[in-house]
Amino acid sequence: MLAFRKVVEKMEGYVPxxxxxxxxxxxxxxxxxxxxxxxxxxKALQEKVTPERLALYPPPLSDQLRFxxxxxxxxxxxxIIVGNGSDELLNIIFRAFLGxxxxxxxxxxxxxxxxxxxxxxxxxxxxxxxxxxxxxxLPSRFLAEEADLKVVCNPNSPTGxxxxxxxIEKLLQSSRCPVVLDxxxxxxxxxxxxxxxxxxxxxxxxxxxxxxxSLAGLRIGFLFAHSEVVKGLLKLKDSxxxxxxxxxxxxxxxxxxxxxxxxxxxxxxxREWFSQALxxxxxxxxxxxxxxxxxxxxxxxxxxxxxxxxxxxKILVRFFPEWKExxxxxxxxxxxxxxxxxxxKEILGKEWNQGA
Amino acid sequence: MLAFRKVVEKMEGYVPxxxxxxxxxxxxxxxxxxxxxxxxxxKALQEKVTPERLALYPPPLSDQLRFxxxxxxxxxxxxIIVGNGSDELLNIIFRAFLGxxxxxxxxxxxxxxxxxxxxxxxxxxxxxxxxxxxxxxLPSRFLAEEADLKVVCNPNSPTGxxxxxxxIEKLLQSSRCPVVLDxxxxxxxxxxxxxxxxxxxxxxxxxxxxxxxSLAGLRIGFLFAHSEVVKGLLKLKDSxxxxxxxxxxxxxxxxxxxxxxxxxxxxxxxREWFSQALxxxxxxxxxxxxxxxxxxxxxxxxxxxxxxxxxxxKILVRFFPEWKExxxxxxxxxxxxxxxxxxxKEILGKEWNQGA
Numbered sequence: 001m002l003a004f005r006k007v008v009e010k011m012e013g014y015v016p017x018x019x020x021x022x023x024x025x026x027x028x029x030x031x032x033x034x035x036x037x038x039x040x041x042x043k044a045l046q047e048k049v050t051p052e053r054l055a056l057y058p059p060p061l062s063d064q065l066r067f068x069x070x071x072x073x074x075x076x077x078x079x080i081i082v083g084n085g086s087d088e089l090l091n092i093i094f095r096a097f098l099g100x101x102x103x104x105x106x107x108x109x110x111x112x113x114x115x116x117x118x119x120x121x122x123x124x125x126x127x128x129x130x131x132x133x134x135x136x137x138l139p140s141r142f143l144a145e146e147a148d149l150k151v152v153c154n155p156n157s158p159t160g161x162x163x164x165x166x167x168i169e170k171l172l173q174s175s176r177c178p179v180v181l182d183x184x185x186x187x188x189x190x191x192x193x194x195x196x197x198x199x200x201x202x203x204x205x206x207x208x209x210x211x212x213x214s215l216a217g218l219r220i221g222f223l224f225a226h227s228e229v230v231k232g233l234l235k236l237k238d239s240x241x242x243x244x245x246x247x248x249x250x251x252x253x254x255x256x257x258x259x260x261x262x263x264x265x266x267x268x269x270x271r272e273w274f275s276q277a278l279x280x281x282x283x284x285x286x287x288x289x290x291x292x293x294x295x296x297x298x299x300x301x302x303x304x305x306x307x308x309x310x311x312x313x314k315i316l317v318r319f320f321p322e323w324k325e326x327x328x329x330x331x332x333x334x335x336x337x338x339x340x341x342x343x344x345k346e347i348l349g350k351e352w353n354q355g356a
Numbered sequence: 357m358l359a360f361r362k363v364v365e366k367m368e369g370y371v372p373x374x375x376x377x378x379x380x381x382x383x384x385x386x387x388x389x390x391x392x393x394x395x396x397x398x399k400a401l402q403e404k405v406t407p408e409r410l411a412l413y414p415p416p417l418s419d420q421l422r423f424x425x426x427x428x429x430x431x432x433x434x435x436i437i438v439g440n441g442s443d444e445l446l447n448i449i450f451r452a453f454l455g456x457x458x459x460x461x462x463x464x465x466x467x468x469x470x471x472x473x474x475x476x477x478x479x480x481x482x483x484x485x486x487x488x489x490x491x492x493x494l495p496s497r498f499l500a501e502e503a504d505l506k507v508v509c510n511p512n513s514p515t516g517x518x519x520x521x522x523x524i525e526k527l528l529q530s531s532r533c534p535v536v537l538d539x540x541x542x543x544x545x546x547x548x549x550x551x552x553x554x555x556x557x558x559x560x561x562x563x564x565x566x567x568x569x570s571l572a573g574l575r576i577g578f579l580f581a582h583s584e585v586v587k588g589l590l591k592l593k594d595s596x597x598x599x600x601x602x603x604x605x606x607x608x609x610x611x612x613x614x615x616x617x618x619x620x621x622x623x624x625x626x627r628e629w630f631s632q633a634l635x636x637x638x639x640x641x642x643x644x645x646x647x648x649x650x651x652x653x654x655x656x657x658x659x660x661x662x663x664x665x666x667x668x669x670k671i672l673v674r675f676f677p678e679w680k681e682x683x684x685x686x687x688x689x690x691x692x693x694x695x696x697x698x699x700x701k702e703i704l705g706k707e708w709n710q711g712a
Contacts, residue, residue: 002534002558003504004588005455013591016416027412036407045405045601051392054605055570056383060372084440084575087594095476099361100456113595120451120592148359178358202358214411217600219440232360235369236476238443239469244573245401245601249410 007122014116017318026339028330029316031157031185031292033214035263035333038256041215041249048248058244061234065242065250069222072254073194078227081234082250084241086184086208086221091117092236093204093223097149097178098123105147107139109323111157111182123148134287135161143174150175153182155189158320158328160288162189165196172200178229180204187212187264188271189289194224201226211291213253213260218246220253267291267331274337281344292330297348303327309347315340363478370472373674382695384686385672387513387541387648389570391619391689394612397571397605404604414600417590421598421606425578428610429550434583437590438606440597442540442564442577447473448592449560449579450505453534454479458504463495465679466509467538479504490643491517499530506531509538511545514676514684516644518545521552528556534585536560543568543620544627545645550580557582567647569609569616574602576609623647623687630693637700648686653704659683665703671696 017030062082070077083089094117098104104118108127118125128142135156142150150171155162172179183205186192197203204225210216220242225233242250253260275285275293283295296303307319307327317340318328331337373386418438426433439445450473454460460474464483474481484498491512498506506527511518528535539561542548553559560581566572576598581589609616631641631649639651652659663675663683673696674684687693 002453002585002588004452005458007455008452008588008591011591013593014595016413016595019413019415021415021419030413032412035411037410041410042405042407046402049398049401051398051570054393054397054573055391056388057372057375057386057566057572058575059375059377063377084599085594085596087596088440091594096360096364097358099363099478102361122455210413214407216413216596217410219414219596219599229358232358232364235364235367237369238441238447239370239372240441240443240572240575243440243575243599243602245605246599249601 007119011116011119014113018316020316024314026315026332026336028332028336028340029318029328030216031211031290031330032216033211033263033267033291034336035214035266037214038253038259040252040256044248044252045245049245053244056244057240058242058247060239062242062247062250065220065247068251068254072257073224075194075197075224076227079197079224079230081223081225081230081237082242082247083221083223083237085210085219086182086206086223087113088241089206089221089223090114090180090182092233093178093180093206094118094121094123094149095236096233102148104149104151105142105145106151106153107142107156109158110153112322114151130159135159136163136287138163138167138171143171147175147177149178149180151180151182153184154193155185155288155290157185157290157292158318158323158326159286159294160290160292161286162289165191165193168193169196172196172203175202178202178204180206182206184208185211185290187260188268188291197224201229204229209250209253212264214263215249215253218249220246220250270334270337271331274331274341277341281341281348292328294326294328296326301325306344306347310340310343313343315343363475367472367475370469374672376672380670382671382688382692384688384692384696385674385684386572387567387646387686388572389567389619389623389647390692391570391622393570394609394615396608396612400604400608401601405601409600412600413596414598414603416595418598418603418606421576421603424607424610428613429580431550431553431580432583435553435580435586437579437581437586437593438598438603439577439579439593441566441575442538442562442579443469444597445562445577445579446470446536446538448589449534449536449562450474450477450479451592452589453505459502460505460507461498461501461503462507462509463498463512465514466507467513468678470507486515491515492519492643494519494523494527499527503531503533505534505536507536507538509540510549511541511644511646513541513646513648514674514679514682515642515650516541516646516648517642518645521547521549524549525552528552528559531558534558534560536562538562540564541567541646543616544624544647553580557585560585565606565609568620570619571605571609574605576602576606626690626693627687630687630697633697637697637704648684650682650684652682657681662700662703666696666699669699671699
């Protein structure tokens with residue numbers, strides 16, 4: 001066997017949610033948007049893709065898309081990086097600030113990719129548990145801790161919970177290291193940290209078109225940071241990291257912002273009634289500001305069997321072995337959530353899992 | 357300023373070739389293919405892209421594309437990784453095998469990205485000069501040297517020269533570390549190292565659809581290696597690294613292999629007459645098995661002014677500040693090369709650079 005770095009040899013890779021190739025699943029496991037992307041996207045792909053554009057390297061800094069993002073979000077283009085999904089941007093950030101024995105701090109539970117990325121850098125990771133049952137406060141230890149990088153996923157995955165901006169600002173004021181706000185789900189929340197950016201040069205905000213813009217297939221992430229930070233991070237970026245089709249589609253998607261907003265409203269409405277319905281089935285449902293809910297039932301030590309039973313009925317939700325008593329359920333269309341509820345009722349009614 | 361890792365603070369990023377947004381350039385600077393990709397590609401993009409596919413995450417391991425690659429190249433699917441361009445795969449390989457103070461060896465001159473990637477890993481890089489004027493031999497020191505990773509770009513960029521397979525096999529026999537053959541340009545050469553793969557478990561072959569398949573805009577790279585190596589490397593791969601459109605287009609491109617072969621033949625024919633024509637202008641032209649030639653004129657210590665003058669006439673070739681006496685010229689269409697020659701004749705005829 002070849003000599004991988006020891007840390008690579010020992011580690012397990014990050015395991016993404018299932019992406020079944022088989023048709024017919026109600027897919028509520030990886031927080032995709034059940035509504036189509038703005039009509040402008042397919043139109044642009046049909047009209048603007050030429051053999052020549054396929055044959056040439058794409059603009060290294062995704063210029064047109066960056067300029068469009070600048071226009072929509074009011075952030076200067078030199079404060080924006082476009083990535084091959086926000087995962088690539090997180091990857092770049094971790095590699096830029098973390099090396100052997102440096103330290104990243106983040107809350108727990110959260111997106112487990114942070115642990116994987118820290119491990120690859122041979123950095124220590126400090127996982128600080130949320131305080132309280134509602135996951136809406138930053139633990140004072142997280143504010144005070146010295147680290148080389150702090151990361152907050154907000155709204156948080158897998159919990160769906162949201163840290164209010166006063167808390168985020170406390171974090172920025174008490175931290176000298178770069179603070180990453182992973183706002184993958186922020187379009188489903190009440191507010192974003194973006195207005196804080198001008199005031200805090202160590203704030204890095206990471207976003208994506210995968211969720212709210214229904215473009216998970218295209219891998220378009222972006223980040224906002226101060227221009228000096230952007231300059232440093234760009235040293236680590238692959239030259240041509242975003243393919244030309246995604247650059248074209250990204251611009252078109254931003255032109256269809258109104259459709260996106262409508263989809264977000266629908267998802268939020270579904271989230272509200274579905275959360276209530278789950279509660280009336282006896283589930284604890286964390287207050288969500290994302291396009292998913294994180295739920296548990298106090299009658300079950302593990303929901304793995306419920307997950308398996310749903311899967312056998314062609315309904316996929318997310319079960320994390322690390323948080324066995326919980327399920328993360330993406331908000332789909334109303335009808336999909338109704339079918340899920342009916343199936344859950346049947347499964348729970350059978351009490352086949354009484355022994356658990 | 358934020359605390360980037362020291363090595364990031366100090367380093368300069370890799371500088372890719374210019375990608376002018378302005379129209380009207382004869383673009384011979386980044387080794388793109390002047391012919392269109394197979395017709396199947398645009399057809400597949402028109403027919404197979406649906407709103408649903410855009411909204412869902414793509415298959416993490418690019419399954420359909422991997423299976424198609426397996427069929428075309430006769431390598432089992434578990435020995436293939438598809439990447440967001442071959443740059444991403446090189447990035448993953450360097451991160452998998454190199455850490456602080458480990459050592460990568462490669463020849464010089466070559467693709468300068470290797471130096472950038474090694475630097476980011478805080479690894480030492482040993483740049484071993486080619487022996488002889490034709491760049492076709494592996495220096496004995498390169499064979500003997502102990503390292504954690506060896507890389508050979510073959511055909512090599514920027515020289516276009518090719519190391520024959522007997523030499524490559526010597527390298528594989530004398531090295532215990534992983535040996536990467538970066539075969540980005542191999543479709544323009546006489547042979548590939550692929551037949552050596554079954555025999556050498558430490559061989560990793562990196563390829564791309566950017567050059568021979570005219571798909572630089574889509575960022576599709578792939579590698580062949582033994583399945584245990586693939587398993588290790590996958591731990592470092594971003595979950596959804598290849599967007600769905602590139603996966604669809606990649607399959608279609610491989611179905612149009614005959615058109616690709618025709619384009620390759622045309623480019624090789626142009627390369628031959630163009631090389632002769634340059635020689636008759638007094639240039640030294642290295643023997644090329646790639647889709648570009650590396651040339652110098654013994655009358656000039658630097659070709660920077662020639663490059664600048666060509667650029668002002670809207671012809672882009674590649675000038676590397678690191679190799680001032682050389683230019684790298686991509687093989688375009690016959691007519692483009694003729695225009696380039698006429699302009700070169702004019703520029704050289706003027707002897708405006710006599711003082712050089």
